[in-house]
Amino acid sequence: MPNLPFTIRQLEVFSDLCATRSFRRTAENLGVSQASISSQIKALETQLGLTLLTRSPGRRPSLTIEGRAFLDDLRVFQSAGDALAAHRRRAPAPSEPIQFKLLVGQGLWDDFIRPRLDQFLIDHPHISLDFDSQPPDQRVPRLLEEGRHDFGLLHVRAHLPVTPHMRSLALLRGGVYGHHDLVRGQPIPLDPQTISQLPFILPRAGSSRERETLAMLEKHDIRPRNVVCHSQYYDVIATMLDRGIAAASFTEALIPPAMRAHITLLYPLDDWRLVWFRKDHDNDPRRNEVEAFLLRSVLLDPNYPAIEIHQPDYVRPAPWLRGGV
Template sequence: MANLPFTLRQLEVFSSLCATKSFRISAENLGISQASVSNQLKTLEEQLGVALLDRKPGRRPLITPTGAAFLQDLQRFEAATTALAAHRRANPVKTGSTRFQLLIGQGLAENFIRPKLGGFLTRHPEVELVFDLHLPRKELDAALARAKYDFALVHQIEPAPVADFLRPVALVRGGIYGHRRLAGGRALPLTADEVAALPFALPRISGTYERDELKALGRHGIRPAQIVGRPPYFDVFVSMLESGVAVGMFTEAMIPLAMREAIVLLYPTETWQLLWFRKDDSYGYYGDIVENFLLESVVGDPRYGSARIA
């Protein structure tokens, strides 16, 4: 089957917006942030090359003529998928499920794994995946050492020591990223003092994590003059960068491909490693299936590959 210019999640978001005429209500119904709803729609429109909804501040989104035609085709597509699903055996043989506990970086999960998760679980309904968000560094090592998780996939600044139970699988560029207009026409990269004067956002994971990030900035002589936000969600963090509200410490791979023209590297810092963990007794055959899915979803994705260091 040819590659399609959309994901099922994007179709779900578009369908919800057509029904609710509200980004807020759609976000609540889908269990995601309004920024994620907006980004999913924006990416869908960019991939299709058309405007599906007419959005103006203070007004409900209105479907465009092209959007109405797309919605009509989407409804036929949904009817076809329902018909295909009807071929499923009425009383399938129950073989039980194999449950895995995963620790995945929030950006990795949102950008690379979640869009492919529906297809994987459809192919392997006997597998149950339970995701936890990235833990602060010390807590992460302790949790993996106790074998609390079956699998983990996280980024770590390259100079930091790597525990014996973690395996490096890729290197990506890291630095201070923000909207290009924050450079104010100055040549890139900016100086440490110029970057320090910009508004910063720090991830809201824990006080320990924030202190570690400030220490990492301090190693480059960067001491933020103002911290304008501590977003709790990855997509909100990226949205702040895209809107020019703040800059932040990122890996290039975590910036959605559609935003890489607007969000640029303002100041390079350390290279980051992508680290992989698999518990020794992770269920043989099913463990191999999950491992292949997770690594292929990230390392095998061209969007991640374009950010890797050869």
Template sequence: MPVMPFTLRQLEVFSQLAATGSFRATADGLGISQASVSSQIKTLEEQLGRRLLDRKPGQRPILTADGQAFYDDLGDFERAAHKLAGHRRRASPEAAPVRYRLLVGQGNFDNYVRPQLDRFLTQNPMIDLSFNTQPPSHDMVGTTSTGHYDFAMINRPVDLPPEPLHEKLARVQGGIYAHRRLVEGEALPLDPARVSALPFVLPPAGSKQQREKLITLADHGVRPAKVVCHTEYYDVMAAMLERGVAVASLTDAILPPSMRENVILILPLVDWDLEFYRKPSLTSLSADLVEDFLKSCMLENPDYPALQVYSRAASKQSL
């Protein structure tokens, strides 16, 4: 068997970093420091003799052509590894806790999943859940195909092609939101030219998320003339909306329920679907419990602002 120019830990770190595009999110998701993430990637590149990522100060790392090719092949490697791991003799469910890795949108996690998490973990002490939370973006979609996550609950623009392994649960409103006092007395929805003149908060400058956002805005005739802030944190965006100092393009599911009376939609854009993913190989009772829990957090919550519900296969358990 050939000697591999990498360790499994290096592959795990690289896979997470390629999926998140963030050293901080990768460190948080793996429970290690950002310095350790950087060191693992640097060593991997040295051992491969190839540069996998373009890294510039203040910008998200971007996969090089070699990095993208390595990431694509890594998906095959991970699927083969999971298949080989299936030969391990199964222990009894009580023998040890089962750990699942989950990808959940930041707003969905903070507003709907986290408030119910303590009850679920108390009722199911042998289930260990590790969450990676991210703002909604096109990048989140491809992460489920890598096999890195066992479950995912993400929002995805409705105009994207369907993902065969994703189950559509509900649709939520997408658009540009602002505090009432910022547009007081004006007829809604606003004209795109008027919206363009308002102060905006956008994703980090130069990031892929910002480019996606600007393309969507331009498709609807909106070209922000004044940007007051760049941030990747949706809660910072929501706080700026609540203070009335900026407008932002997002989904209403990201807004805490307490804000919805005063933070309003001023221009509809593309709606987003709430989509659920479960790794096909997961067939255990514990996996069923996790699926039921995640779906119930959203579909059984009266505060979840669904325009349309596609499925009510939520949990029947008492939360």
């Protein structure tokens, strides 16, 4: 092979920096100093004869045109490297303990993953799972780009782009939801003016989720006039919907199955996606077991209200799924 104008370490640094867009975070992720990160990037640019990143004081580094092209080719290179590494003969050591950190949506955790976790841990005593559950927020997927989680399974609004690190698994309905009694006798879907007059629950006041929700409603000419409360807890909001107290912008997946008979879609908004993240794509059977557990726990559950599944290969029977799910 010809001499290559880069080292594997330089590629690792460049790839992580593209994900974090922060020299400090990349240094933390790789366990080196910021000066070392800067030196590696500068050496890579010198060897290539290209400027890959623009740096300005007080601003995050951004890719140049050449940098974006190099990153695209790097992903192809990484995929080829993974394929070559898969030929390595390895003897799995199931008795060797391993811990994974997972970032999952709160509704996914409470209604689909947690109820099956006990059996998975019994069947895989050497795998430890550390869950970090988060409510839907457009900032949450960025946490995965920091490289601190091994897996991620989240709901994001469908209009937001899916980053190269993630995979879209399913599409879900989104809209303004409320109890049947809240709109008794009125034709559904309601018009934006009627929706605007309903009592409304919004995310925590002043939060990015509130701003995101209000912008989405405004896009559909809905301007809540009667905000009865704010809450950042999806389960609290769902309970209030079930009690007929107010309406809220929601995805059907966040409504507990037992409440869906009483809560109805009052006005359709933009849909949501279920997105998946896996940090390492090697053939470690323990990682494969965790992936199968997470995806099948959700996608095989008949109560998961996907209107479209993009990855049907994941939907296969699994012996550990209880109740025939």
